[in-house]
Amino acid sequence: DTGVSQDPRHKITKRGQNVTFRCDPISEHNRLYWYRQTLGQGPEFLTYFQNEAQLEKSRLLSDRFSAERPKGSFSTLEIQRTEQGDSAMYLCASSLARDTLSSYNEQFFGPGTRLTVL
Amino acid sequence: AQSVAQPEDQVNVAEGNPLTVKCTYSVSGNPYLFWYVQYPNRGLQFLLKYITGDNLVKGSYGFEAEFNKSQTSFHLKKPSALVSDSALYFCAVRRGSSNTGKLIFGQGTTLQVKP
Numbered sequence: 001d002t003g004v005s006q007d008p009r010h011k012i013t014k015r016g017q018n019v020t021f022r023c024d025p026i027s028e029h030n031r032l033y034w035y036r037q038t039l040g041q042g043p044e045f046l047t048y049f050q051n052e053a054q055l056e057k058s059r060l061l062s063d064r065f066s067a068e069r070p071k072g073s074f075s076t077l078e079i080q081r082t083e084q085g086d087s088a089m090y091l092c093a094s095s096l097a098r099d100t101l102s103s104y105n106e107q108f109f110g111p112g113t114r115l116t117v118l
Numbered sequence: 119a120q121s122v123a124q125p126e127d128q129v130n131v132a133e134g135n136p137l138t139v140k141c142t143y144s145v146s147g148n149p150y151l152f153w154y155v156q157y158p159n160r161g162l163q164f165l166l167k168y169i170t171g172d173n174l175v176k177g178s179y180g181f182e183a184e185f186n187k188s189q190t191s192f193h194l195k196k197p198s199a200l201v202s203d204s205a206l207y208f209c210a211v212r213r214g215s216s217n218t219g220k221l222i223f224g225q226g227t228t229l230q231v232k233p
Contacts (some may be wrong), residue, residue: 042223045221
């Protein structure tokens with residue numbers, strides 16, 4: 001078990017370009033979360049998957065953002081037509097929730113992808 | 119709306135002294151509370167959680183936290199600080215009735231432990 005991994009770790013792009021990030025959760029975890037963290041702030045929830053189903057999206061997630069989790073394994077987060085305000089650390093987390101008790105399990109976070117939009 | 123407040127941007131403590139990092143929360147229903155630590159260029163690491171039961175929760179690396187329902191607080195504590203405890207600490211809350219388990223984080227408190 002190598003933990004949650006994210007790729008790339010850093011991404012620099014020009015305004016208007018599209019970017020895609022990947023998250024590989026801990027293998028048996030059925031829940032996957034994306035958060036965004038800006039400098040000096042705590043992480044903010046973006047979206048949540050239970051297996052392959054995207055069950056909740058934050059209002060922070062504009063139409064330019066899309067996330068997928070095909071087959072309930074890895075997930076991708078795509079940002080289209082990037083803006084300078086998208087510059088942030090994008091964090092992925094996973095957890096295991098098989099029953100009521102385990103639904104309170106803590107989330108395990110990846111190292112994040114730092115996006116810089118020039 | 120759910121929210122978490124960490125009133126101190128930074129806490130300074132001498133090595134060997136006790137430390138406290140404060141957290142207050144606002145949530146409807148039963149709160150589920152978490153502390154995470156973030157080291158530079160690394161992801162958040164889970165320290166401890168309160169779900170139910172004993173108000174004093176013990177976690178990793180000698181940390182503990184006390185849930186106080188009347189004061190809506192969940193302060194993080196350690197009896198004797200280490201220089202290696204220096205990091206950014208986040209308190210987070212989850213609404214008990216939430217089906218998704220999404221976390222609401224505070225803005226973080228930087229802990230600086232000086233030798």
